[in-house]
Amino acid sequence: MDETNVFSTRDLTLAATLVSHKFLMIGLDFQIEGGQRKPVGYFKFEKTAELEDVRRRYSQGLLTVEPKLFMTQIHGLKAEVENVYKNPHTDFGSN
Numbered sequence: 001m002d003e004t005n006v007f008s009t010r011d012l013t014l015a016a017t018l019v020s021h022k023f024l025m026i027g028l029d030f031q032i033e034g035g036q037r038k039p040v041g042y043f044k045f046e047k048t049a050e051l052e053d054v055r056r057r058y059s060q061g062l063l064t065v066e067p068k069l070f071m072t073q074i075h076g077l078k079a080e081v082e083n084v085y086k087n088p089h090t091d092f093g094s095n
Contacts, residue, residue, distance in 0.1 A: 007047040007055070015043035016073035017058055020065045023051055030085050041081035 006026070009015055019025060027044035034040075045051055057063045 005047050007045045007051055008042050009045075010040055010042050012041070012043075012074060012077060014055070014058055015041075015045075015077055016070055017063060017065055018043075018045055018051065018054065019073045019077070020069050021054055021063075023054070028080055028084055030081055039081050039085035041077065041084075043077065 008029075015025070023045050025043055026046055029042040029044070030039040031042065032039055054063065
């Protein structure tokens with residue numbers, strides 16, 4: 001996929017919100033940061049007008065997400081970052 005059509009964020013709560021709103025995560029990168037050297041995920045989604053609208057409403061505090069679903073998404077995304085970090089054979093989202 002052309003990188004200009006990809007929206008990437010390291011904001012875990014935004015990524016969980018997007019997944020909760022049925023946006024498909026198309027890729028995941030990570031970077032080691034901080035004194036404890038923890039992996040930080042960069043979550044990739046296809047950039048669409050609908051995604052941009054949801055992102056704007058997220059920034060303005062105009063979205064609602066079912067709390068249990070949201071927490072499930074948070075835990076799942078954190079686990080995915082750990083999996084990509086610890087598994088050298090992970091090839092998430094590449095074409």
